[in-house]
């Protein structure tokens with residue numbers, strides 16, 4: 001697991017500090033160091049500013065009554081979330097202008113959880129790249145700065161053509177913010193081009209439209225943008241919109257992941273296998289690349305359940321799936337259902353594929369599975385491997401399944417390939 005991110009909490013109220021401490025102590029990703037005054041905050045910053053990931057800072061401290069601590073923390077280069085006891089427009093404008101990440105009005109436990117949520121958002125934003133597309137230097141620099149403040153990796157392009165090049169070269173881009181008026185390709189054309197390849201659920205696009213052209217926002221959305229922002233926008237509006245879009249993208253990814261993963265073993269499931277497998281099969285047919293299909297089944301698995309119980313059976317399935325997953329990590333591997341697994345190995349001829357599966361067979365058979373009871377149990381599998389593409393993936397797998405059946409007939413713990421067929 002990744003090391004915990006260390007945050008600085010500056011708060012003079014013992015009660016608030018206690019609540020924050022409670023929330024942080026229950027968090028698996030964060031740890032905190034506490035200061036009750038500006039002086040204490042200075043000492044901590046002098047000693048460990050470089051190790052601090054972010055800070056939560058109270059605006060009102062006995063030795064710093066007017067938010068001075070925020071400037072000190074920001075000067076030390078630590079992203080800051082402000083905790084404020086009261087809210088008014090003037091104060092809001094003043095603190096946002098300092099360049100903070102966000103501010104939270106102290107209104108009970110939920111607001112501290114929200115503040116820590118903002119810190120965690122900063123952590124996850126670090127692995128997200130955002131592409132800003134705008135021909136105006138001022139606007140591009142401003143938007144890039146707002147995004148950096150939220151922890152994102154930021155890339156920038158001056159027009160649509162440059163943007164597409166950057167997008168194709170950079171897998172980590174999950175969000176694009178694009179202006180409309182640009183030379184070479186306008187923002188809406190850019191969106192249309194991007195949507196040929198990238199789905200809305202894989203890549204968020206936010207279009208920017210000026211006040212003089214209110215119809216642009218709808219034009220952006222109708223052509224595939226996820227959202228739009230009217231210029232000029234303020235920092236909070238911008239960050240809320242970006243955050244909401246990134247969070248829904250993550251939710252969709254989680255749903256997809258859940259729909260494609262086998263719950264028990266964590267391996268890909270049948271649905272994922274066939275979606276990816278059909279494309280792989282077509283590619284191999286078109287490019288005349290060899291493709292080995294493998295069907296693999298645990299031997300006498302019913303007896304494991306009968307003798308040791310269903311929980312032990314589940315443990316065996318998980319352990320063997322893990323071993324297979326590691327051995328086949330370069331390839332498409334899935335649990336087809338029950339005690340049956342399938343794999344597609346592009347680029348391997350039948351001898352290579354059969355010997356790889358045989359090595360895995362030996363490995364699985366030679367290492368006992370430790371059951372929840374502590375007992376050790378030896379299990380094995382049989383497999384069929386064919387490179388005969390036949391006329392469809394289904395038929396290729398059916399042939400591998402036929403070999404598997406023969407392996408079972410021949411005594412189990414055996415791999416049968418094309419050359420083993422008479």
Ligand SMILES: Nc1nc2c(ncn2[C@@H]2O[C@H](COP(=O)(O)OP(=O)(O)OP(=O)(O)O)[C@@H](O)[C@H]2O)c(=O)[nH]1
Pocket residue numbers: 264297298299300301302303305309310311312313314317337338339408412
């Ligand atoms: N524990 C557990 N058992 C499962 C799961 N899915 C399927 N099974 C069991 O797997 C067993 C498969 O048994 P059979 O199809 O008779 O095959 P086998 O005993 O492995 O025999 P051979 O394949 O001929 O070597 C059945 O008892 C199923 O109940 C699961 O998710 N967990």
